[in-house]
Amino acid sequence: MRSHYPLIALCALSLWLSSAQAARLVSVNLCVDQMLLRFAARDDIASVTYFANNPAMSPYAADAQGLHRNHGLVEEIIPLAPDVVLAGAYGARQATALLSQLGYRVERVPLPEKLADIDAHLLRMAELLGEPAALQAYRQTWLEHKKARETANAQVPDSARPRALMLGPNHIAPGAGTLEHELLVLAGFRNWAADQPGFATVNLEQLVQQPPDVLIVDVAADHQFSLAHEVLQHPALNAAIGPQRVARLPSNLAVCPAPNINTLLSALVAIQARIADLATIGGVSR
Structure with a gap:
């Protein structure tokens, strides 16, 4: 069995160090990373995960530059002398x-699975971060x-209401029971995939035969080819939907909805208004 004595020694050293320092927060969860990067004082952030500086996964990747990054390993965390280690409900x-x-x-922070969970999540994070004014204002804006x-x-x-389909890589779309479904409905859409529970695979034939009023895709699909997004280039899909009815949303906003919920909702409402205008002038058929 592996000995824990070196870890205990590190523990004693780190506890001594932390007694003379301000709050030191370590995150071992990408979505907690984003909350820290957006709302915590930078000097209080001792470490974020190694995902934090990936712009495909976080809109705050640039803010993570220069911070210590961890892989969720005890050996990485103890030398940082953390006051609080923040984790998701299940990871690490x-x-x-x-x-x-x-x-x-160690504080575990359940991540929102429904829109109804957002407020409790923001309240919990505010409590853990010392009630920062920016987070309180953000929560009020959301409500x-x-x-x-x-x-x-x-x-x-x-x-x-126009029918919207959020189509991710590999033809995956959020259906009933997902936070994304609730967000589409809140923005004023009907979810094209609402008859499917959870996350469902959508095939090209379905899209061509029953095209949504708007297809919402990752903005990255415009800049790089991948098999995961190949269906978006298919001539039959382009003919069935047309460029006016394709909207683009940075997918990194939806990886962790809570820190980005106001931006997400505003973007979807703007898309809904544009599609509604098209319908008024005959550009959308139901």
Whole structure:
């Protein structure tokens, strides 16, 4: 069995170091990374994950430059003398369990799976970060934006809303029961894939035979070819939908919805308004 004595020695050293320092936060979860990068004081961030500086996965990748990055390993975290180690609900279980045994404070923060979870997540993160004003304002904006959209949606019958399909790599689309589905509905759409539970595979024939009013794809698909996005270049799809009915959204916003929920909702509302205008002038057929 592997000895823990070197780790215990490191633990004692790190606890001594932390007694003379301000809050030191270590994240072992990409979505927690984003919350820290957006709302925590930079001097309080001791480490983020090695995903944090990947622009395909985080819109805050540039902010992660120069910060220590970890792979969720105890050996990487103890020398940092963290005051708090922040994890998701399920990841890095072995490392966080050992850190807890060694006396470190570990906080697991469940990530939102529904829009109804967003507020509790923001409140929890605000508590852990010392109630930063920027995060409190962000939460208030979310609550107001959500209420305004619910009020606006109540004035429009479901049948009058454009049908939207969020199509990810490998033809994967969010269906019923997903946060993305709820976000589309809140933005004023009907989800084209609502009859499918969870994340479903959509084939080309379905898209051509029953095209959505708007196809929402990753903006990266415009700049680089990949087999995962190959269907977007198919002539039959282009003929069925047309360029006016294709909208682009940076996929890195949706990897972790909570830190980006206001930007996501605003972008989808803008797309919805554009498609609704097309319908008014006869550019969209249902």
